[in-house]
Amino acid sequence: MLLRYITRRMLIGVIQLFCLVIAVFFLIRLLPADPVSRLVGLNSSPEGYEQAARQLGLDRPLFEQLWIYLGLSPDIAPGLLQGSLGVSWASGSTVGSEIATFLPVTLQLITLAFILAFIISIPVGMLGALNPGKAADKGVFVYSLFAGSQPEFWWGLLFVYVFYFQLGVAPAPLGQLSPMTFPPEPVTGFMLIDTLIAGEPAKFFEALHHLMMPVITLAFILSGPIIKMVRQNMLRALQSDFVLYANLIGLPRKRVARYALRAAMGPSMTLIGILYGFMLSGAVLVESVFSLGGIGQYAIRSVLAFDYPAIQGVVLVITAISLVVYLLLDLIHAAIDPRIAY
Amino acid sequence: MNGDNPLLRVRDLKVGYEVPGDLIVPVEGVSFDLNPHEVVGLIGDAGSGKSTTALALMGLARPPGKILGGSVEFGGRDLLTLPDAEIREIRGRDIGIIVQNPRAALNPMLRVGRQIGFAYRAHNEATEAAARAHAIDMLRLVGINDPERRVEAYAHELSGGMAQRALIAMALSSTPKLLIADEPTSGLDVTIQAQFLDEMWQTVQKTGSAMLLVTQELGVIANFCDRVLVLHKGRIVEDAPVRQFFAEPQHPYSQEVLRFYHERASGYPEQVTGGAGFLRTDALTKHFPLRGSDKVVQAVDKVTISVAKGEAVGLVGESGSGKTTVGRCLMRLEHPTAGAVILDGQDITALNAAEMRKMRSRMQIVFQDPFDSVNPRWTVADILDEPLRVHEGGDKAARRERAVAALKQVDLDPSLMIAKPRDLGASTLQRINIARALICNPDFVVLDEPTSVLAPRARNSLIALLARLQKELGISYLFISHDLTTVRYLCQRVAVMYLGQIVEEGSVEQVFTAPQHPYSRALLSAHLMPDPTNRRVDNPVPAALEGEIPSPIDVPKGCYLASRCPHVTDACRANPQVLTDLGQGRAVRCERVVAGEITLQEAAHD
């Protein structure tokens, strides 16, 4: 049952991705941009221009380009079917390998930030819902208003100013490790894991230390909407018949709160999924402030360079990850709430 | 009737709901006492604040409600001022409660067994395993079969009746000193309803506790309560012993509620003569295909009924017996699988769409939920105008005049013409539905439980209205109901359905005074007549039918009742039973009754 559901969702996901690939492929080519002149410079000779266009494959008819990208003409170049995202026009290395270096940085950052945001938001949101209108609730309201009132790079800069310049408890915002440290062999791409694989706990803690500020910044931003959502879902749950009944039969206050929390978590999953998918590319400002080199930065670089294969690759990978996250959260929702049938 | 040492003493209880910009106070100063050993009924209109009062007795209000004042003294302490931890100890241990909507009261995310376990462990020292064993025992006690499996179920996997049983089990298991039961049997079929009330009543008697029984049913009050409280406009307007209440109600509201009880002396409605077979069905059958299977749900099985001109025929039976489907087939809202429906000599199952549209003005239907059948954005004028426009045309002014006349006919004020459904209460809207059904002067109306969502007073006046209209206009009714009391007042003849078949048919007097078929007997003996001089709890009652109604998918080969009938023989199980005419308009589907092998018991109700 479960397996069939997952398979079905995966199949639908593949179809969605396929449609997305086609759409993105044509949409970026509709842009009034000339990637070739971008590459060779505006005042190159016509021959040079043509040669560059040939190299990029842009001299071929549009559908032939699509065929190659999809991997239907493997004799010319490998494509999606062969598991290749193509070659970046800007750097000349494969898009796949570039994404593999940038993506883990972002995944590591936002996953940790979500976990931290959750740890903060659940008790705070619960507190607000259990004492609606009281001081604690008002404090929560002010906090979420405050956190959402400024853009994240501003908070990032402020935190850097306070914790690095003034207090000196945070490292300089110069990447995942200090510039003097020799990074470990990239195995998974996740710095925290790679340092452990390399057996270098000192570097592990250094990486953790460097992650601290960006994670806190993101969690600070994220906790605003998450608190609001937890509070609201919790309030609704507290008004439900079964919570009233739980009170009527004298269940302890703690147990009643847990009933309500569980009822509040299910509907929260959807928003979490959307937020996570958004953060995959939306964390770019924080990545920039702390010079982490994440997928958001890579995406922007690719767009500015009209690097079509890179843009397509990033969109495809981010969407695929979002779809997997949605699926996972739906599975969690179903595990929390037995009324949800596959 | 207040004892010196009441178990519960309620004074000036006040509860309000904060709605944006306003404070509604449905309970504004309720005072009463409850004594040990006493079963007290609380009645009142829908929305009169019965449930609100019941919750407030335990110091709670449904959000956004708030207890605004008063005191609830229990065991020498005021529950409304007790610290949270102390009142939680009393709730569920000393005061048990059964709420109105049992399925919603269970946590949808936890297995039923765990919830019962939590409730048990809130007031008892027990390990998780012991609590689970206790939960299984309790479910077995309230007659849930296979309790080992059911404790693993979630609320949405239980039927409403099972959830109700679980709640009853939870409430009774701690042997509370006070049991508050808010319409504890509203979702149950009459046969089970009576069993449960019996059980609760016995528990109260055995343990010397008291029970507050919130209900809208006079039958429940008459048969189980010692004393009656009437809640009206936020206050207790009458507090009287049950016999006195029925005999000499003091407050005008109580008098109106009891009107039918007092008019009962007038006997059964007169039989109509002539015009027989004005509407009849011939072996009407309806099967619903079952999705993902080649089986069918046999909802209606060869039903043959006949309604004379100006006659009201009642169709009664448990839920799921196929009553509504018969009504829908008559109106051709459902196309019968086989059989004919004949109105005034014309087979309407053979009509084409245009002919049927014409026929629709001659036959109408009124549904159970008045809000279901009207467009919420229309005004009453629009609602009443629609059938006229469709069936008769004519100019606007004349149609409007007809609509006003129709409103007056159902005792409503013409000023309501501009109202919209949400401005109206259920009973007013139901009258408008009736006005709409009658506006094209139909010959025949199907009434599908038109009173079941109404409070007793509204129900009474609607029945009176229907009876009056029938007399004045000479319309024929098919009155579908599981409420035997209203059938008794409105109908001349009655047909009893079980599992899609008619098992007994006759005049209301015949069937009500001397039911023949074992199922009719069980149904009638379970029915709670509003008569405090002949209380169920004072007389031994014949055993109710065992088990549950079989599934209409795999119907038995022989008699459909065989699995539950106390008189069953091997022959019954083998022979399909046929509806046999006994003369005098009576018919019964039971070979043993026809052969005279089952002797008639005492008349169930006179």
Ligand SMILES: Nc1ncnc2c1ncn2[C@@H]1O[C@H](COP(=O)(O)OP(=O)(O)OP(=O)(O)O)[C@@H](O)[C@H]1O
């Ligand atoms: N959440 C709410 N907000 C505002 N008003 C409410 C709310 N719940 C109930 N009320 C109002 O309080 C009054 C009393 O409601 P209550 O449920 O106690 O009545 P009841 O007698 O138990 O009705 P029923 O017969 O339908 O069970 C009604 O007028 C209702 O409209």
Ligand code: SF4
């Ligand atoms: S036929 Fe037999 S089983 Fe059926 S009702 Fe009659 S006695 Fe009972």
Ligand SMILES: [Mg+2]
């Ligand atoms: Mg109620």
